[in-house]
Amino acid sequence: MLDWITRIVETLGYWGILALMFLENVLPPIPSEVVMPLSGFAASQSDLKFWLVVAAGAAGSVAGTLPWYFVGKYVGQERLMHWADRHGHWLAISSKDISKATNWFNHRQGYWVVLLARMVPGIRTYVSIPAGISRMRLLPYLAYSLVGTVIWVSGLAIAGYFLGSHYEAVSRYIQPVSAVVILGLLGLSVAWVVLRKRKASH
Template structure:
């Protein structure tokens, strides 16, 4: 994916542009934080840059946490059935399907509140983990705590990687992609193991 338009927004709007991009990234999963934050980190390392790495980090963190709240409240007030209907009608425009919602809900049920923290570190899960948190009536303060913690780790990793790699910042996305698939595979296996364990336990009762 070309990063030219991301670069233009960051150069034009500065910290506000970074926050906006990360906010939108949490609403529309196809927009990659793996490009946004490394590019912002790289920009902060340029000699004539008006950005600094701490400002870039906090701008990205603010946008990420704010975007996560947008998914939390529909989960809390709409519920699973209405969200799935919405996803079937409009999900193709935002890259979210009813199956994605079900997957995120099952993941939350297996991990509890810590799923919010872990989920924020996993591409493909990080955006939608807010939905089951809302559906399960997770309190706002714990949700914000775990979301901020997970988002800070993710945003910090991407920002620092771009800062250190310089003009090779796109390598972050290249090398994270296979790692993300491995992590996602491990999570799927853990979920399957949890299901089997529950079935074995129920069969003994």
């Protein structure tokens, strides 16, 4: 897969990066942890402009969230959970994953969940589903998703730019960063629950 991704970036440039990051959200086996560091490395070795590499990656990634958002919005939670139990193993998703993600959402904290989750491998793709299920407004969803995505793709591209030919090492350092973001999500959820209980008691 690495050779295939490399050929696309070298051949199609910005459009290739945009297409790969779109597919990364639709077909999770294509990892952004490889696409963006490789693209950052390519920017250091060619006439590709770094900021356009980031822009192409972010645009493709955000566009790739829309199919899942509309699936969540128009298919609904129950049907998606039933489908996930039967076929979700192909995409490494289960009904429990959908249920847990949906429970994180409400119209007050959901936007921040989107922003943070867009920086967590494994979660970043499927956070669009509960956003759609909860009928989060599209424009704010896209705005928060874009902020999280720009931070994510910029970090990966910067790492690839400075690591040079060792850009593949980026994926080894993703797990600790992801753990910090996940803890942030959990902390946000706990704080929200505590605040709700306090308001209810008053």
